[in-house]
Amino acid sequence: MSNQHLDNEKFKSGFISIIGRPNVGKSTFLNRVIGQKIAIMSDKPQTTRNKVQGVLTTNDSQMIFIDTPGIHKPKHKLGDFMMKIAMNSLKEIDMILFMINAEEGYGRGDEFILEKLHGVTTPVILVINKIDLIQPDTLLTIIDQYREKYNFAEIIPISALEGNNVDRLLETLKSYLPAGPQYYPADQVTDHPERFIVSELIREKALHLTREEIPHSIAVVIEKMSRRKDQDIIDIMAAIVVERDSQKGIVIGKQGSMLKEIGKRSRVDIENLLGSKVYLELWVKVQKDWRNKAFHLRDFGFTEDDY
Template structure:
């Protein structure tokens, strides 16, 4: 923050982004921050941990919390993801309830609105993917939601194209109260580099593999260190799946799939770290890991911090 800046005028606050899986929360977060810190996929429930993105301007700092899509849990990992999402409603200054303009109001939205009852925090309805619907359809969506909850604001956007995102940020800043700058101006996330690197590897595997693999897939970072006297970072990671058949899919014929995952991940990681990267990947089977608490802890899913 500039020392000449009027300290009293500086605003800050925490903004939680909630919504059903696959409504575009991570796309929005990456758009706002200006770089990829949350992985994106067309497969639901891509986000598993709370991802915090920091946007600092001359007169404000907005800390966005991208949460796993709220859904009915089917295993211990699902329980964990739900706890993160629901806990993110507490102790924030603004809640962004994001919905997909292409999809009508359904049980998922009803479930989330139930969770919002009794919450005193201002809730913005953010209607995403407006680039995919006609304007008259958008008016119908707005009318339907207005009758179901007393939203502080209703703002249609296209996160992927950037339409109306600046207006949404203005509305958020207007609602924030004066507060401190929590993070340095150049910091865009509170997650360590190791976490983001592991997420980038997982993203490439999600993009390239078939439907039966994604939700059974985790990435464990085994090693990440600078090579002595060289501008190279050595990274070794293990892709964990639940079944032998999934291991075969990830490796691919003659190892081609694993090589392609590694190639695509390395490109993104080099952009993130600004350095050459040597990336080595392994694949391991841990049967039913999503239902075993000790495996969830091993893979970084710990409830204590929430």
Template sequence: MDSKTYKSGFISIIGRPNVGKSTFLNRVIGQKIAIMSDKPQTTRNKVQGVLTTNDAQMVFIDTPGIHKPKHRLGDFMMKIAMNTLKEVDIILFMINAAEGFGRGDEFIIEKLQGVKTPVFLVINKIDQIGPDELLLLIEEYKEKYPFAEIIPISALEGNNVERLLEQILLQLPEGPQYYPADQITDHPERFIVSELIREKALHLTREEVPHSLAVLIDKMEKKDEREVVHVMATIIVERDSQKGIVIGKQGKMLKEIGQRAREDIEHLLGSKVFLELWVKVQKDWRNKMFHLRDYGFKEDEY
């Protein structure tokens, strides 16, 4: 590439819940900035991951999985996902190879009609199907939409991810470097810390619905010369029964959530962390706009 031309742009990752969008983002950026869970609806806000090379800067936006909303929080998440389509240079429509074409994909393809942005079909989890199945899948999707590129990958294994990045680079417009070279996300650290705590809580309390759990960072500060960061956070649930599950017998579950989250937070911040967790019941918070605002879902931004 001519050293004088620098390329940059915004790339939205859309798809049904649980197709591997966050796994892909973390693979590309090389550090954990989006939380991963095998439950749908884990990602709530746009998460921007920034990949900077000598000749380009790619800003990835991981959106909540597109789905038919069931409550106010669902409406809000849907609005975020659809709005990003108007703001970006490339759309990556990611599907789960093992699940094949579903009603959710049909819903997304309907939403993509009339979108002028180039859309790449990214077939993820190809390690879970055979080559013949993959070819049939490609043919099926080709008939549904005029994709600019169709690229099969395994975000978890890293297969073909480099090729996808090369194709993105070809389509990116010339542009400035938006973020400093060492910056990997535009989210404040408090947001990522809250997401890391939420990830552990979701992972360990498997029977609970992800939507009914939010994390609020009450305080985050360095208290002494030893550079220990004190983090105080509250896990918000909707019902007393959920509170009991998150705390666990003799506080064991909460302790385990805290230990696992602390390791990730220390890795993120590069310093020792003292983490204190509380659990609070806020009944039906997902349907109350003032609670949504308190927990970082700001409707007027979108």
């Protein structure tokens, strides 16, 4: 931890939890604010499985963002686990960003979240995302509708994708931050180890390329990650885990074409992240029904002990 600002009473810092229904744009927002890709993006709901912390440091403040899995009614053990993370993230933080998708409007999922927020004493800021996709009149209706449902500290419309109004949101967040220390070095943008982000980048490409054919039954396990001696090359060996043999065939593709494409696209992002050349070897293995088996969830990095 840097001591640079510990004696400076004007320095402000705090932990900000981003919550919302699945697929409202939380990861897009986090990546824009931090300025590089640390959270994976997909148009499939429930893409984010673990807390991802993004750290934004300026000369007078540090905001630590916690991106949670979308809050939803769980359907399996992995769902229970994701829900537990999301609700636990509301404890011991300084602010809550409740993000909604302007295009979807108010729904039962939002009702479920607002019920959970009642009794929370932390300031809750409503962020209406994806305003680039709606008419201005619709926005006013949405603001009025949500204002009736909950006493939000602030209501701020943004487009995380286009960047509209994001600076205003950050200024508002800063005004709510308490005085505090710099928790992380100024150049650190996440608390996740590189291995985790590498596995997430591979998972993102696999989800994106297999589209509707593969549901969320993909996990990625990094088996080996090491730098070659005296060379600027990192060797990465990773297994893409699916639940059924039929899914394995889809991920591998005709004559290995799908797996090759996943590898090619992943390598570009991983090289950008690590700043080195990467040799990436991927293979696919089947673990039947892994999302409902606690020992598999542990193997793939989903551990309740952390939360």
